[in-house]
Every structure is written in C-alpha cells, then in structure tokens.
Amino acid sequence: MVVTTILTGAPDVQARDTTPSDGDAEVTFTPTGHGVRCGDTLTTNTLLTHDLQCPSSAPFALQVDGDGIVLDLGGHTIRRTGPENYESQGVVIANGRMVRNGTVQGFGKGITTTYNAEHLNVRLHQLAILDNEEGVHNLALGANFLVTNSRLSGNGTGLSGEFDASTGSFDVRSSVFSNNGTAMFADAHGIDVLDSTFTSNGRAFFCWDGLIRFRSSTIAWNDTVGTIPNDGDGYRICSEIRFENTLIANNAAFAQTTIPVWQPHKLSMIDSLVVHNGTGLQAYTLTVYIDGNIFHDNASGLTLSDREGFSTVPLTGIVRGNQFLANDGDGLRVQPPSTPTVIDNLALNNTGFGIYAPTAFDGGGNVARNNTAGNCVGIVCSPF
Secondary structure (H helix, E strand, O other), rough: OOOHHHHHOOOOOOOOOOOOOOOOOOOOOOEEEEOOOEEEOOOOOEEEEEOOEEEEEOOOEEEEEEEOEEEEOOEEEEOOOOOOOOOOOOEEEEEEOEEEEEEOOOOOEEEEEEEOOOEEEEEEEEEEEOOEEEEEEOOOEEEEEEOOOEEEEEEEEEEEOOOOOOOEEEEEEOOEEEEEOOOEEEEEEEEEEOEEEEEOOOOOEEEEEEEEEOOOOOEEOOOOOEEEEOOOOOOOEEEEEEEEEEEEOOOOOOOOOOOOOOOEEEEEEEEOOEEOOOOEEEEEEOOOEEEEEEEEEEOOOOEEEEEEOOOOOOOOOEEEEOEEOOOOOOEEEOOOOOOOEOOOEEEOOOOOOEEEEOEEEEEEEOOOEEOEEEEEEOOOOOOO
C-alpha cells in the first residue's frame, strides 16, 4: 500500500499563499532573448535562445526584476566559468513569478533572491540545478518557493536560507534530489515535500529551525536521513518532522554520528515504510504521533525518549498500529519516564525486546512473539 502510494503521481499544486500558476502556461515573450548577455537585468518576460557562459567574477549571470514576469531558459544552460567563487550568483530574483525549463550550474548560489525582496511568490519549474554551493538560496523575508518537476544534484546544499536574515517556505513537488551534501536545510523556513525522491545525498535534510513534512516520497540510499539538533540555550527549534506514506529505505544511518538523536518538538510518522536502514531511529521529543508504520529489518527499531532541556517533561503521544519486524535490537523502546500510549502494535522476530515500554500507557491490543530478549516489558502483549 505504501509503495503504491509513493509511485502514484500527485496533482500539480501551487505554493502556499500564492496565486495558482501553471508551470507550462503559454507566455508572451516580446522581445525574445536573442540579445540577452551575462550580467543583464530582465524586466519583461524573457525566453532565452542560447547558453550563457558567465564568469564567476560577475555580480550575477542574470537578474529578474519585473512584477509577475517569467524567465524561460528555453532548454538552455547558464553556467559559471572561471574559478569557484562562493559569492557568484546564477539567477537573482529581485522580483518575478517564475524561472523554468533549463539548467543553472556551478555558481556559489544557483538561484537566489535579494535582501530587499519581500513576500515573493516564485515558481521554479522543470529546472536542473546542478553543482552549485547553494542550489536555491533565499535571502529575503517571507519568500515562498514552489519547486516542481525539477532536479537538484551535486550541490553543497539543495535548498537553503540565509542565516539569521531570511524567512519563508519551500514547497517541493515531483522533484529529485541526488548527490547533494545536504538536500534541504530548514532555518526559519517551513518545507513541504510531496511525491519527490531523495537518493545518494550526504543527508536528505537538516531541520534546525522550522518544520519539514514529507508526503508520498522516497528517501533511500543516503548517507544520513537527517539531522535535528537540540539548540540548547538557543532559540532554534525544529517544531515538527513529519512523514506520511513515505518510503525510508537502505540509508546508511538515520542521523549523523556526531548528532545521533533527532530532537524536534514533535515527531509524526504515518503509514510509512522504514526498511533496511543501517541504524535505528532515535527520537527525543515532546510528543509523538506514530501510526500505521512498518519498521522492518533495520539495524534497530524505534527508540523514543524525553527531549533534553531545562523544562524536560515526559514524552506523550500515540504509538498505534505499527509493525516492528525482524529488526536488530528492540522493535520499539520507550525510555523511562516517557508516557506515550502504546496501542495495537505488532512486534515479531526482533533480536532485542519486541516492545520495551515500562512507563508507557498500555492502550491494549499489542501483540508480540519470537523476540529474542523478550516480548514485552511494561505493557501486556498477547502472542496472537
């Protein structure tokens, strides 16, 4: 069921709080882009008719600065020439509606907004954003990006925002992230992902401050699924990481070695398949909603514990209707004094305990058998 959902296409939708927009809609280009050169600022709809090889020393390759305009790359490539330069910029969006249909490659920032641009709603459609230090970078306050049918590959970071200087959102639809150092970095941004694939990245996401949701997506063959640190005395909080109908498979680890535990305020996982990963998932959080998932043949299952901090309280929430099957170590471990409600779960053939939850609330209906260390601790399980 999960895999069928993942492979089923999703309808094209617009970004939050934006005017509906068809990425392939016909646009009038007058004049066309025959005369466009590196360093130009475009103030009308523009269709590029040739590749651009732009020096890394220039302030930007192209700038888009016109209300509601579209830059169509026409299948062409904007590429950096000269030495690597983190300050180099590919397409700068000061004002505009859409960039589509082409490749931006090799810049410090492939596609970026400007500091003085506020409340932009920008669509990036059918783009290959390749080998940049930052693939898509937001410098603005309140900028909303809709990324559709695009490929981000070989970037240091695929999606990112300026440290302590930008806010906004990234809505990602039907796109592929591969071979990036970090596919998506959330700092004062919300990220919503639908029907997209993350493979062979250093990590799929880093949630430092914001919210990330994956729906009907695939996260597979990455070095790390994600990083969710606890900022300690700082103000940054990953408010929620959420997976719905998502496949998480064959990743080397859930978290990086130096930050091995996810510590969001909330972990939500619904109807997802977690299989053949090189570590288990450890989450220290305030509340959970874990419903209808399958954890199968991972190096360990799911471990839940209280989030560290000055106002630590026992973890609460629901762990219901999940299957913990043939994992090394425990299927489900709830560390004291956490108190989620554990209900209607199945734990079979794990090498540790099936369900170890001495302080959890027993919602009943839990089944466990053939677990090496024992079937259940703290709750009552039946064998059938």
